Amino acid sequence: MAEQKINIPETVPVDLTSPALYLNRELSLLEFQRRVLEEAWDESKPLLERAKFLAIFGSNMDEFFMVRVSGIRKQVEARIMEISPDGLTPPDQLAAIRKLSLELMIEAQRCYQKKLLPRLDKTGIHIIDYQKLNKTQKERADTYFKEVVYPVLTPLALDPGHPFPHISNLSLNLAIVIRDKKGNEKFARLKVPDTLPRLLPIKRSSGSVRKDGTIPYQHYFVWLEQVIAANLDNLFPGMEVTAAHPFRIVRDADIEIQELEADDLLETMQQNIRKRKFGSVVQVAVYESMPENIRELLVDNLEVTRNDVYVLDSPLGLSGLWQLYSNVERHDLKDTPYKPRVPKAFRRAASAADIFEAIRNENILIHHPYDSFNPVVDFINAAARDPQVLAIKQTLYRVGANAPVVEALLEAAERGKEVAVLVELKARFDEESNIGWARALEDVGVHVVYGLVGLKTHCKVTMVVRQEGDGIRRYLHLATGNYNANTSRIYEDIGMFTCDEQIGADATDLFNYLTGYSTKQEYRKLLVAPVSLRKKLEKMIVREIEHAQQGRKGHLIFKLNSLVDPHMIQLLYQASQAGVQVDLLVRGMCCLRPGIKGISENIRVISIVGRYLEHSRIFYFHNDGRENIYLGSADLMTRNLNHRVEVVFPIESKDHIHYLRQRVLDTYLKDNTRARILQTNGTYIRLAPEAGKDIVDVQEKFMS
Template sequence: MKLFKSSDLIRKSKYISRDLSWLRFNYRVLDQARDSGRSVLDRLRFLGITASNLDEFFMIRVGSLYNYLDYGKLRVDYSGLRELPFRRKLLDFAHRFVHDQTQTFTQELRPLFTKSGFDILGVSELTEVEQKKADGYFKNTVFPLLTPMVYDSYHGFPLMMNQLLVFGVVTRMNPEGPEEGQERLTFVQIPANLARFFELQRKDRVIFVPIEEIVRANLEKLFRNVDILSATLMRITRNGDFTLEESDDIDVDFIQEIQLGLKTRKRGRVVRLEVEPDASNLLMNVLKERWKIDNGNVFVINGLIDLKGLNQIVRHPSFRDKLPRSMSPVQPLSLPPGADENLFEYLKHHDVLLHHPYNSIDPVVKLLEQAAEDPHVLGIKQTIYRLADDSRVSAALLKAAENGKHVSVLFEVKARFDEERNIREGTKLEKAGCFVIYGVSKYKTHTKMAMIIRKEGEKVTRYVHIGSGNYNEATSRFYTDVSLLTTNDVYGHDVSEFFNVITGHSQPDDYEYLITAPKDMRQQLIQLIRDEARNAKKGQPAGIVMKMNSLEDRDVIDELYKASKAGVPIRLIVRGICCLRPGRPGLSENIEVRSIVGEFLEHTRLFYFHHAGHPKLYSGSADVMVRSFDRRIEALFLIVNPQLMREAINILYFNLKDNYNTYLMREDGAYIKRQPAEGEPLFNVHKEFYFKNYGLMSDSALYDDYLVKKSADVPDGEAVSPSEDSLIAGEEIVLPDEDVEINGVLELPTLVETPAEPLAPGPIPPVIAEDVENV
């Protein structure tokens, strides 16, 4: 038997670890917070996003790792590592990230606060007048909400809520008391409905006092006649990964199951403990024992705990003019000014492609609002995944039902962290007379489509909207997405059949313009890739450009490797997770991977296949992930209108041309920020789309400029995240003498190390968790 270090196994694998890839994505977001070219407030905004991302990562992805352990499920990471060594590497990477995140805040950003018109100060740094105001705030608002909870032989261990700030206070009775010298541990949770910072106005700036500092300064008011030995601030993250115990029984009560899961989430296993330095031994021993966590799950924060709260500063009214202002949406090229006043009339004869946020979502919302009032509209069918607060979309559907239209809505109540909102909105529509379906058994409905059925003379016309983004007016302002408005009969027929599948019991043989999951999306994408490989072998023009959020499915990755070996130039624009290794000799030399991270969140999915000079181009809701193909209801749509295809190709062209927000992926999984070449003008894709026109699109020679010509190699330079070589922990792996392809399923390496401590099963059912989507 040959011995290999785990780092050798990781390098040997032709796949990048999904979870380590995600952490590298968060490093790219952190790089925005480090960008001295941005304003301080904008950098704080990105720093807060990294904290929000990391919270969700621990709740979902790290939570899922413990699901496997708690229920005895075997899991092997894409890198080939079993659960325990992989978890150690993952937590080690997370510790490095938190260290860099904290340093960014304390060393790079905090020194700039005063010049920017604000400060974060402790109570002792306030003036006497300011301290009196802070004391008054504590007395009148904070103190009545605090509930000290002692833990001893008479009082059980208190339930601590997910992601709340909590003080662990060690006290001792005064010498003259009856219990002299006895130490007690008490927990004081700071309620979530208190603002993260107490705000004070000075002449020249706004002062923000962290709520924990106000509580800390007044703890003696909660502990009368006892000595406070230590008071340590902490914050826990619980496993938030749950799923339905779904069955084929059509009577399964999805709402009841979801509500039960939401309650379970509040009591899930603790997967992370953030704590101040120098915590007492009593506190740490109790917490580790109660929650069955080890040092890898404990993050000592030498700075502000819960950086998400920085959003309160970023959104302060005094600083509105200090944040970058996005440009106003421009008129869609395929929708003339004024045409949206009567969209039914315009769409009878024209298709429209919208590219958000550069084009407003208003035409989509207006179409629904016009449909609600139009006497010729017979019905509306729509899928909904995430809605905005005070949603105009929901209001339009409600009005349509009140006006006697037949309204069918599939509300996906399994949309993570929007479950309660969707249940609430669905119930409201149901009471108004809408036909509401709360999800589909065994699948999450992630596709975004709507169809309006309108009587026009002797015929019925179907107005279709289908795209990559949610029906959410708020996120459409900073998520990039593509969507199509059309009355093309083929789209109408396909979408009608698709609605019959998800709301009824139907399995159509084929769609003409749609590729759907879980039907055969993986197989169809693989066939399109194989067609390009075949054309390349014949000497015909071939090329692939894919833009997506995440690339994780191994079957598709393997097919891309084969196409690369066949000589197909492949350009991948993957914002987040990418499990494919680009540029490996003999495997992926013709594949380039880049990630665009900047002002807007890249949410668009586009799949371009050159097809011997007759391109096929799809857009839609799906990423190239196992969950998208096997556990979700998804749809990609073929763009057939030549003018709209030019627009979509231009989107890919601009993405590949960007040299301002782009990070190039190395073979080892690390990313390098792309810089303009000598003499190359700066090209910021998040600005240039506001100025696009048909003249520019005539120059968008995607194939000639980015497929025929090989792009420059990934430049040397400092990576924005740790490489594989820096993630070596030294574990040894026993492998058979013969060469084994690590595929995570069959040939499993054996780890030589001491066994882990036993872990008590938690309440969460075993599932494969989903990817973090909120950035």
């Protein structure tokens, strides 16, 4: 079928492609990291939760450099001068990124040194510099060095006979200055082992439960690199160690594969994962105390520029603070554990037949992490064990190391079911895990495919084909988030169980598209990228514009992770110009500028950052009172709309539409605790409850 042309109405004759109307994508992502960092500053949060957010900030910044900065550097090196929608060249972007990144990283170090460290100390968690340890503590640390650390260390000399060694990504190292008996100065490099705890417990009870089951109140730690630096004489006998300067590097970790040239995508992906270890260096973090000649040595040998060197305070690599959160059993310093609910429809489901009956009775919405992920696993387990089930088909994007969903698929195959699974090998930083699961599934006879050439499969769909009477019925689970039991406890997502015939037929066509050569162009109810999603969303936005132009109410509410696609932003500008109220709940990147008179004064952008990662995508259209709501896996980014397989599905139950509009979206829009409002200049202002007004924390509301 030929693609229908959409007539986009002209409103105000303004050039909506003007760079002044767009925020820079990379700087917007850094502003999200600022909001994460704000959580570490927030004194209303439990102390170890603040430490966790500082660790998350550190991990996020590492990934930002590994993926985003490395990509722009490649453009600069290739002399690609493509202008971003906001009018910046790649060199312009690198300069702006460096300035804002350095500001944020310095602020994070200040948060650790000035706020967290003193507060941790007052509450019984002591991170002590090696030089400030008392005699007994030093003896314990030195004994640990001799017994555990020393055998692991490999000092590498730097001289003409010993070329500069390979330094692994995200590694912490010591640049060591030594002097021989003749007074000659030499250099060596030593990697701080990442197989050992970065924060060394000085007491054996620190950070864990005692043998008698009690939990220690006082915890004492010292940074491992400081213990190593204090014991370097053991590594260089007969030499004088005059200095040891920590440094940490970040490498390009973005994998690029030529799928059309790959005979075996799985093998090609494995080769590229190995190559990732040798990506170019994109960041070198050092202390102010590192002398100029050592910095020059690193710059020359790591093939970086001075702008790639970031001078920071201790500690280098804030992600090391994860250890505190994970290992210190101080529940008084953490959020109160939350136990997810089991949705009412599944509470009496004691057997596989009960689960299928519940889905036959009604479509069922499930809202994680407030609702348990167990019904999703139970659904696939039921399909594996039910003798009436003929086939199971599923897409897998990020499933993690502990994957009960995959275990259920393995059992289904072993029981003789027809099982077909699309495993997306190109899920960034989950490639190795997904390769492992793909091989395990293939070993038991599952039909495993790796997706379509040139497209990343990001949709979340499970279809179960069940024999019932003289025919078959298709049961489905569609979702905004991954089939990952671990992240389901910390990511906010929504899924739906249904046996709607048309959605089932669409799912069949979708899996044929993914596993074969089907070129389906129209789906009955599902919106599928790159086939129809962009076109259908545009059509519904234009419909809202037309309602407003005819004097009727127009209202759009989109909940997204990211809003980047220029054409979609232009449509939203046109909607605002026509008088449509546009409420955007965008957790991360947003390149749209709200509040511009005549263009975007009817657009409000809210970002919620809190205990759980906001991950669901919801599309609400007022449609002159005939409200439409869609859920799905796609953000409004060019990659999602054009270069990924995404599925957005309709919510048709009036009860579900009411729940999502009144209970979910309205609560998000009323949040005055975790909400930040995007300003025209790209900064965010955090809301606070007005005097006498109710406190609304959307995540707390859903837990209550």
